[in-house]
Amino acid sequence: MLRSLSACQCAMTLLFLAGCGGSDGQSSANSRSGKDGTYTVVTTCGMVTDIVRMVAGERAEVTGLIGEGVDPHLYRATNDMQKLLAADVVFYSGLHLEGRMADDLTKIGRKGNPVYAVTEEIDESYLREPPEFEGHYDPHVWMDVKAWMQCVQFVAHALGEFDSANAAEYQQRADSYCEDLERLDQYVSQVISTIPVEQRVLITAHDAFGYFSRAYDIPVLSVQGVSTASAAGISDINSLVNEIVQKKVKAIFVESSVPEKNIRAVIEGAAAQGWSVTVGGELYSDAMGAAGTYTGTYIGMIDHNATTIARALGGEAPAGGFQAKLESVDAEHGAS
DSSP: OOOOSSSSHHHHHHHHHHOOOGGGGOOOOHHHHTSOOOOEESSSSSSHHHHHHHGGGGGGGEESSSSSSSTTTTTTGGGHHHHHHSSSEEEOTTTTTTTHHHHHHHHHTTTOOEEETTTTOTTTSSOOOOOOGTTTTTOGGGGGGHHHHHHHHHHHHHHHHHHHHHHHHHHHHHHHHHHHHHHHHHHHHHHHHHSSSOOOOOOEESSSSSHHHHTTTEEEEEOOOOTTTTTOOOOHHHHHHHHHHHHTOOOOEEEESOOOOHHHHHHHHHHHTTTTOOEEEEOOOSSSSTSGGGSSSSHHHHHHHHHHHHHHHHOOOOOTTTTOOOOOOOHHHOOH
């Protein structure tokens, strides 16, 4: 049974279960498909878009709303409501990642369209509850590859309910993709473990790497909290500067979807205390790379992050990364 993590998700799930089953054993997709036999799926952030495309294959036309460098915490679907309302199925990440879209997703669910949070079936015991995000779970579960594998399986289950005639195909695609993700998870664990313990501290713009920290045994410090909607204060920056100077951290990281000003303030603060810390590279946190590129896929995103972190903090990782598809991290960011 599908488990809900919020009242909003609960309502959407009930609407889906009530309205999706086709009569006489026929799938809902059969009655709603286009001329070429495909149906339409609209997704939110790139990480969700990628796994839905991997599972749906050519059976669906998948459109992602939140592109490269766009912060899903702050995204509004004002100009995308027609796409959402016209979709046969909607997938979003959930756990309040798309905080400003909550009302829009509720409206769509009330119209009877299937609306799913891919994180619905992750057990609550796994989810992080950061103190500063009281009452809510940390939504950045894709940072732990094994957790995101659960979301892949959830997508296969949801599409199989919507298009029951092709359920076996969706499951096969999900299983095959998860084999690749299992190898990716092993790669991340291996390269992060090569970072010397005394240098194994990951400092980022906002608290998006908590699951990464727990899964791959690397402490994480950040300027902002879980949501970028909260502003970092002077005390937050000063506290982080003190940690960097005390621990003699050599490199910190900017994020593709978060402004760099807070990280720059930290670097300047450390310099004022006589300690030089450099930018070890740009990481993908709430958004992936450009569409059509390797880092514009979930595997490429995580590969880039792990490889960049390991090489910048003194660990060992091939310059080309997990699949030898990365462009030179060192040349782009000057990491050592």
